[in-house]
Amino acid sequence: MKRPLVLQGDLNEEIAAEFASQADLSVDCEMMGLNPWRDRLCVVQIMAERGSVALVQVDESAGAPRIKELFENTAINKIFHFARMDILYLQKRLNIDVQNIFCTKIASRLARTYTDRHGLKEVIRELTGEVIDKTNQSSDWGRAELTPDQIYYAADDVRYLFELKRKLSEILVREERMDLAERCFDFLRTRRDLDLGGFGLIFEH
Numbered sequence: 174m175k176r177p178l179v180l181q182g183d184l185n186e187e188i189a190a191e192f193a194s195q196a197d198l199s200v201d202c203e204m205m206g207l208n209p210w211r212d213r214l215c216v217v218q219i220m221a222e223r224g225s226v227a228l229v230q231v232d233e234s235a236g237a238p239r240i241k242e243l244f245e246n247t248a249i250n251k252i253f254h255f256a257r258m259d260i261l262y263l264q265k266r267l268n269i270d271v272q273n274i275f276c277t278k279i280a281s282r283l284a285r286t287y288t289d290r291h292g293l294k295e296v297i298r299e300l301t302g303e304v305i306d307k308t309n310q311s312s313d314w315g316r317a318e319l320t321p322d323q324i325y326y327a328a329d330d331v332r333y334l335f336e337l338k339r340k341l342s343e344i345l346v347r348e349e350r351m352d353l354a355e356r357c358f359d360f361l362r363t364r365r366d367l368d369l370g371g372f373g374l375i376f377e378h
Contacts, residue, residue, distance in 0.1 A: 184239040199334035203314040214266040215314035220331040284344035
């Protein structure tokens with residue numbers, strides 16, 4: 174993996190062009206909390222497999238037009254883990270309507286039905302044999318300068334998603350659940366709009 178690039182506000186022209194040429198990108202977001210009406214979006218991590226890793230410290234008031242163009246490009250698959258939360262924040266905080274989504278958490282829940290452990294750390298451990306450190310998950314992502322540990326953590330959260338997509342897709346195809354997974358991925362944007370509209374509990378009894 175290349176050394177992560179920490180960028181301010183948005184992608185630069187060179188990295189945006191590199192990312193725009195990819196078929197798949199892995200994506201993650203870091204926030205000040207889990208309430209998009211209160212807590213700001215701080216960092217967006219984007220990686221090209223065997224390419225660059227960008228950690229963008231966003232300025233919500235300025236927007237991020239290059240990230241927006243990239244994420245709304247229907248030709249590029251964006252791989253998330255727990256896409257529901259990330260695309261909710263991207264829409265609410267940066268007005269980005271993410272298109273063409275693959276969520277490794279949904280894929281894991283549909284593929285790995287032999288376990289109830291679908292957190293990123295556990296899925297990575299089983300499918301790749303690697304153990305990642307989640308210590309910095311709950312840290313101050315709104316600080317002006319990210320710590321070396323935060324940079325390492327943020328990069329780790331996207332570097333394994335390509336391999337997870339491949340291995341989970343193999344299981345989904347084998348178990349004849351890929352069509353169901355793809356329909357779930359397509360529904361995520363509707364799920365986001367329900368969350369934004371205050372209908373997050375619409376499917377509860």
